[in-house]
Amino acid sequence: MLQKKICMLGGFSVGKTSLVRRFVKSIFSETYLTTVGVKIDKKSVALPDKTVDLILWDLAGEDDIGSFRVSHVRGATGLVLVVDGTRAATLTAALTLRERVEAEFGAMPFVLLFNKSDLADRWVIPDREIDELRQRGWQVYLTSALSGEHVDDAFLKLASMVTK
Amino acid sequence: METLRQLLVSREISELSRVTHLLDEPEQLAAAVGDVLPTAVARATHAQLGEALAPAVERAVQRSIQKSPRTLTDILYPVFLPAIRKSIGEKIDQTFQSLNETLRHIFTWHGLKWRFEAWRTGASFSEVVLKHSLIYRVEHAFLINRNSGLLIAHVAADNATSEDPQLISSMLSAIQDFVKDSFNEREQSGLDTIRFGDLRLWSEVGPFATLVSVIRGNPPEELHEIVRDVLLRIHEECSQALVEFDGDSSQLAGVEAQLRTCVEQKQEESNEGFPWLVAAVALLFLILAGGWFFLSWQSGQRWQAYVSRWQAYVSRLEAQPGIIVAEQQARDGQFYIAGLRDPLAADPQSLLSGTQVDPARVHSQWQFYQSLQPEFVLKRLKASLAPPDSVRLSIDNERIVAEGEAPDTWIDRARAAARQLSAGGPEFDISKVRDVSPEVLEAKRWQAYVSRLEAQPGIIVAQQKIRDGRFYIAGLRDPLADDPQSLLSGTQVDPARVHSQWQFYQSLEPEFVLKRLTASLYPPDTVRLSIVNNRIIAEGEAPDTWIDRARAAARQLSAGGPEFDISKVRDVSPEARAAEHWQYYVSRLEAQPGIVVAQQSTRGGHFYISGLRDPLAADPQALLSGTEVDPARVHSQWQFYQSLDPKFVVKRLTASLTPPKSVRLSIIQGRIVVVGEAPAAWIDRAQAAAEQLSADGVVLDVSQLRELDLAELNHLRESIQTTDIFFSSGKVVPGPEQTPVLDRLADQIKEFAQNARKSGVTARFMLTGHSDTTGRETANASISAARAETVRALLNKRGVAPELLLVRGAGTFEPAVPENSQAGSSTNRRVSVTVNLD
Numbered sequence A: 001m002l003q004k005k006i007c008m009l010g011g012f013s014v015g016k017t018s019l020v021r022r023f024v025k026s027i028f029s030e031t032y033l034t035t036v037g038v039k040i041d042k043k044s045v046a047l048p049d050k051t052v053d054l055i056l057w058d059l060a061g062e063d064d065i066g067s068f069r070v071s072h073v074r075g076a077t078g079l080v081l082v083v084d085g086t087r088a089a090t091l092t093a094a095l096t097l098r099e100r101v102e103a104e105f106g107a108m109p110f111v112l113l114f115n116k117s118d119l120a121d122r123w124v125i126p127d128r129e130i131d132e133l134r135q136r137g138w139q140v141y142l143t144s145a146l147s148g149e150h151v152d153d154a155f156l157k158l159a160s161m162v163t164k
Numbered sequence B: 001m002e003t004l005r006q007l008l009v010s011r012e013i014s015e016l017s018r019v020t021h022l023l024d025e026p027e028q029l030a031a032a033v034g035d036v037l038p039t040a041v042a043r044a045t046h047a048q049l050g051e052a053l054a055p056a057v058e059r060a061v062q063r064s065i066q067k068s069p070r071t072l073t074d075i076l077y078p079v080f081l082p083a084i085r086k087s088i089g090e091k092i093d094q095t096f097q098s099l100n101e102t103l104r105h106i107f108t109w110h111g112l113k114w115r116f117e118a119w120r121t122g123a124s125f126s127e128v129v130l131k132h133s134l135i136y137r138v139e140h141a142f143l144i145n146r147n148s149g150l151l152i153a154h155v156a157a158d159n160a161t162s163e164d165p166q167l168i169s170s171m172l173s174a175i176q177d178f179v180k181d182s183f184n185e186r187e188q189s190g191l192d193t194i195r196f197g198d199l200r201l202w203s204e205v206g207p208f209a210t211l212v213s214v215i216r217g218n219p220p221e222e223l224h225e226i227v228r229d230v231l232l233r234i235h236e237e238c239s240q241a242l243v244e245f246d247g248d249s250s251q252l253a254g255v256e257a258q259l260r261t262c263v264e265q266k267q268e269e270s271n272e273g274f275p276w277l278v279a280a281v282a283l284l285f286l287i288l289a290g291g292w293f294f295l296s297w298q299s300g301q302r303w304q305a306y307v308s309r310w311q312a313y314v315s316r317l318e319a320q321p322g323i324i325v326a327e328q329q330a331r332d333g334q335f336y337i338a339g340l341r342d343p344l345a346a347d348p349q350s351l352l353s354g355t356q357v358d359p360a361r362v363h364s365q366w367q368f369y370q371s372l373q374p375e376f377v378l379k380r381l382k383a384s385l386a387p388p389d390s391v392r393l394s395i396d397n398e399r400i401v402a403e404g405e406a407p408d409t410w411i412d413r414a415r416a417a418a419r420q421l422s423a424g425g426p427e428f429d430i431s432k433v434r435d436v437s438p439e440v441l442e443a444k445r446w447q448a449y450v451s452r453l454e455a456q457p458g459i460i461v462a463q464q465k466i467r468d469g470r471f472y473i474a475g476l477r478d479p480l481a482d483d484p485q486s487l488l489s490g491t492q493v494d495p496a497r498v499h500s501q502w503q504f505y506q507s508l509e510p511e512f513v514l515k516r517l518t519a520s521l522y523p524p525d526t527v528r529l530s531i532v533n534n535r536i537i538a539e540g541e542a543p544d545t546w547i548d549r550a551r552a553a554a555r556q557l558s559a560g561g562p563e564f565d566i567s568k569v570r571d572v573s574p575e576a577r578a579a580e581h582w583q584y585y586v587s588r589l590e591a592q593p594g595i596v597v598a599q600q601s602t603r604g605g606h607f608y609i610s611g612l613r614d615p616l617a618a619d620p621q622a623l624l625s626g627t628e629v630d631p632a633r634v635h636s637q638w639q640f641y642q643s644l645d646p647k648f649v650v651k652r653l654t655a656s657l658t659p660p661k662s663v664r665l666s667i668i669q670g671r672i673v674v675v676g677e678a679p680a681a682w683i684d685r686a687q688a689a690a691e692q693l694s695a696d697g698v699v700l701d702v703s704q705l706r707e708l709d710l711a712e713l714n715h716l717r718e719s720i721q722t723t724d725i726f727f728s729s730g731k732v733v734p735g736p737e738q739t740p741v742l743d744r745l746a747d748q749i750k751e752f753a754q755n756a757r758k759s760g761v762t763a764r765f766m767l768t769g770h771s772d773t774t775g776r777e778t779a780n781a782s783i784s785a786a787r788a789e790t791v792r793a794l795l796n797k798r799g800v801a802p803e804l805l806l807v808r809g810a811g812t813f814e815p816a817v818p819e820n821s822q823a824g825s826s827t828n829r830r831v832s833v834t835v836n837l838d
């Protein structure tokens, strides 16, 4: 049994919960998020050479960066950073969160998701900025939890990164 | 005519006689009713039957309880025991399951076995019951990585189901974090128990892994021990693999076997069902039996009433001695009766009661007469002759016989009555009455009294006689023997006619001697006197003065009296006792460190002691308390001296040198060793003390002392407190230009913390985040806190232990400079540091 703890990070209402819901059929109710502040799901991902169980931690309430519980990330091997492509501020939020996690636990593999790609008319992130981030060697995906576009790809990529 | 009758109604006659016969024979009637009873009961209206049966059943149960309460208790025992058990079970929380179980098991085979076990192990019965009756089962055991919450291994009991163990594992650790965060719990303590209905989650936290057991039921306290043991063994056997665990549990496959020992823990319910069937059958039997009794009784009653209540009364009167019924008649619902009755016979009216004949309808006419039936004659004779107690009158074969003793006057009157009766009445035989005049009787009584006196120990009758109706007696009596006068009572001898002459003497019978000794010697409670083989033996403890008196008494007795053996009395005179207490006190002093007893003696009831004592040793006076030695009689002379016992030397040194906190004095193999860091001046004083002590042969080892330099520490603290980390507007992570500042700060904090720890103090560093006044106040507050948090994380990354770093956000409230310029705001966006020592 090979398992990895993965944390969903990102600002308020960017689509973290929706992405997890799209990727795995959940057994826990989403009320856990508001009560315990975290919801956990599992997805077995088959890679060419092995199978890994991703244990996905979806955290609630990052509207206020001060209230973010870094302790939930302890022991994680990978991050899913989620940005809402229709709100530029959510990119800063995601990057800040990553910085705080790295300061506490050191660098770890991540994928960066620009979500809600189906809302092309309200899209505010310039392609140039995305290219720039890719240039740094980051794994960047344009996803839609609504249509499912690139969701599996992103998680699959992260799975192979954390098992390297 | 007879033939005709035979022809016409012979069948009816035989049928009628059969029925009459049936009704007349109770045996047959009962058999007949018994045949139809079950059907009758089944056909009866339920409500009416119940009502009819109720009083009879109640009475039957009442009688049964009166006769033998055990029978009913035995029948009902299986009914009320579960009822008691149930109500108790409902009232008391499940935790008190034990009580329930105790009740259940008191009378069972288990109960006996457990009583035996309790007796054998010395535990209380309830403890043993508790041990056996806590019903539980460990259904799951999860071993969870403490860091990531990932599942290392999971074992489930047979038939136990759960959601995905991996998810449960993570969720449990998330919930632990949640509780910890919510209630500011310390890092170490995990969430011990979660309880939900019948289910309990116990979590046992180890350094690298947490063991969560899911238990259904009421587990005993020892289970904690077992679980803890398993976790400990896992840590011992796989510590390396646990530390390196990164989600790959194949390395830790072996722990499953360990977890299985947890899951094997259970205590099953023993299923001794309650015998409902037996109880139901028993109850049914009880009801049917009661019903049968009732019906047979009632039918008999009715039959009698209807056939001839009146006839029964009349025949009852006819059977009555002294009553003669002349005629009787029942007419128009009224009853008439006439006849003779002896005044001494039973009252016909009172005989009515209980016959269920209505007295209002009875009209009686009775004439008095004197019956010559022997029993009436006897009654009349008893009333007229008033025979003395010593005469008994009885009826024998229609004759009246008098027996016993009577004075001659009474015998004369009886003879006259007998002559009168001979005309038609029954014979009155008085030949068996002996003539007893009072003189004869009194002489007999006197002899009984004399022989009673003679049998009395301590009384010797010398002479006795009767003359002119007076009684004379003379003899010897011991003062301790019973009083001859008081022995008269109950003998019916007239005391006024008794003339006694008694001489006192001392009886030498052992019991009298014992009484006299008890009266004269006043033996203390601790001495017991008894008679063994005609010897008087004293046993126990007594003061020597008493023993002396007892010895004198024994010498006196030796001339002719029984032997008085006092060899078994031990001497416990107050002096001996006091001397014993004194010796105990002296030995207590001698055992005391820092006290040397030089001399001690006892003289004339006073105690003298002298010696040496260290001022730091226990106070000899205070040690007196509890020894029962009278302090007023103790004369002590103590010279102070300094004990060289290392324990006392350490006490003195601690008092005179006042060592700093960072220094520890200890005794190692008789030597005093000083370890730690201290200022140079103190080390000098310690060395001087060591030299002085060496002259007395005491070793004070100061070689392990190191010098402490506080000046440098103060310098470092100044440098740390003037360091600030600056931030760009709106940022919570400092820019790259702050990296060298952070590096230097981290080094200084580490150095300070280490030096402080060496001097025995703990240093803590408060990181205070600040913001400029741009933006909303709430946003500023959270930004300031986040800045402090980030710096904490960055320092932690540079090797500063996180528990030394405290974090707070000051918002805009503690600006470094007044905020009226661009430069002002950038100076205020910072994290400052303060050092606290405790």
Ligand SMILES: Nc1nc2c(ncn2[C@@H]2O[C@H](COP(=O)(O)OP(=O)(O)O)[C@@H](O)[C@H]2O)c(=O)[nH]1
Pocket (backbone or CB within 6 Å): A010, A011, A012, A013, A014, A015, A016, A017, A018, A019, A115, A116, A117, A118, A119, A143, A144, A145, A146, A147
């Ligand atoms: N159109 C669109 N809406 C989305 C998408 N993902 C999430 N949403 C919506 O965004 C809102 C917030 O989503 P949620 O998953 O709760 O965000 P979270 O706070 O990050 O967990 C919800 O109303 C979602 O329906 C997406 O890809 N496209």
Ligand SMILES: [Mg+2]
Pocket (backbone or CB within 6 Å): A016, A017, A018, A033, A058, A059, A060
């Ligand atoms: Mg959410």
